[in-house]
Amino acid sequence: MIDILDLGVCEYEEALNIQLDLLKKRQADEINDTLILVEHPSVITMGRRAEKGNILGSKAVLEENGVGVFESNRGGDVTYHGPGQIVGYAIFKLKRYQMSIRQFVWNIEDTFIKLLKDEYNINANRDFKNTGVWVGNNKIVAVGLAVKRGVTMHGFAFNVNTELSHFNFIVPCGIHDKGVTSVKNIIGKEENLEEVKDKVIKHFKEVFNKSMKDVL
16 A cells, blocks of 8 residues: 655655654554655755765855755755655655565656656656656656665655756756756646646556565
């Protein structure tokens, strides 16, 4: 069973503390596998492999634009979260399933490849060198995870109505030769974020329920 927790709009640090609390509970089998959905105020997060040089905006410019900076324990480099973006944090116990972390990431990517095709007729794909989901050379979904005692945390960031100009403050995920895009940028109109959340939940559950085999 996959539970859904929708935090609405929530500061990154507050959402991280909620993740850490649920992580401990999942490690202790006190809760089911849980997908947290959230929309963050503008913030740049730095993963474990992040290089400070990949933040291009000065402190003054970031403050002027209301963009915070937070060091995270997820994998990956530098990324941006902000309004119009659906962020998902997956608190899943991998030990329950015959699934590697690579397969877990693959499932997240599959979720959005299928969603974009089925709901918007957008052809998205993987880049086998870089994680995430891409439309051409532009990333539309970033993926970054951490695993603690067999339980995942962090997850994905799906650009729906995201202000793409804010990605100019960073080198997204440390990749210099590719760009970013959003659903709004591709289809030319803003989407209802609550409706898109329902689509994310539907496709996420379909992909994961199909591939997860309970071995306990």
